[in-house]
Amino acid sequence: MTPPSIAKPIERGGLVADNAPLLRVNNMSVDFGNRRKTFRAVDSVSFDLMRGQTLGIIGESGCGKTTLGRAVLQLLRPSAGQVLFRDSDLARLSGGELRGVRRHMQMIFQDPRSSLDPRWTVGDTLREPLAVHGIASGPAADRIVDEMLEAVGLTTAAGNRYPHEFSGGQLQRIAIARALIARPQLVVCDEPTASLDVSVQAQVVNLLSELQERFGLTYIFISHDLAIVRHLAHRVMVMYFGRVAEILASDDLARAARHPYTRTLLSAVRNPAMTDKRSFRSVDPMATDVPHLPILQPHSCYYETRCAYAEQRCGSSRPALETIEGQHRVSCHRWRDLAGEATV
């Protein structure tokens, strides 16, 4: 078997001939809870993602970003809707077929310390996916491991060392190497810089960008940080309480954002001192003493209770996700009224 060489760039995602999206998510919902009490952590989310592109997902803690990422990868099963990867409906695949597809879909987690086994050398950690997916073994696997370590900016000597011997930034590079070593097409990056020192965050963001180019990767990039998402993503999806508030090209964010929540996030990037701390608080929708839960307001806009532009209909009917132009969609009754206002 000739193992794939990671040194050779594969066809760039953006130039792949067929124009079909790599990933299609249609009305996907995820419910948690039990028979007595359930809540919808992800509510009827739809989007397409083209090869070689990055979709940034932004929203406050608890709005369902991680749940969405995990459900796309079928690490937890959606309660409703469809996930089509390369046109295959993942819910319809057998266990064996899904394992085969998993090679092409990987996740990078926030905390590399908890995602790497401390008892394994880095080399063993990186060789494992090659063995599991029958890609390479022995010297061929060693060569791929060395190439991947260099691709993420580490020396080949790192392969003989253990996780505790590395800094947080180096560990995240190792976690990235492990996610990429089987040459996936889709990678869900779940706040991959959140646990790192600010000085290291930019290096990891640049590395992800470089690797995307080199290997033709398609990313879902989850973050609290709109500045990072804007830098990396082709499109940005703003989530609020499990639903899509707005989705638009990141180049259009400053000029064309219409949802009041998107505008609040933008103003926080421009002027961190203005950040509404409540926007980043953790919310537990299962708690009964929180009065403003969407589950208790089935007919209102979820953002109504915080929205400076809310009017009567916002409390009595939930806005649909409307297309403004092209792929720009927004879920707000008042987007037309806000169109003319300068973004704060």
Ligand SMILES: Nc1ncnc2c1ncn2[C@@H]1O[C@H](COP(=O)(O)OP(=O)(O)OP(=O)(O)O)[C@@H](O)[C@H]1O
């Ligand atoms: N396995 C689970 N069982 C029950 N509730 C869950 C489970 N996983 C997540 N939740 C709840 O679902 C909601 C969405 O959580 P999720 O972790 O997806 O949000 P998030 O936007 O990624 O938050 P953060 O930015 O803090 O990671 C939260 O209220 C969370 O408490």
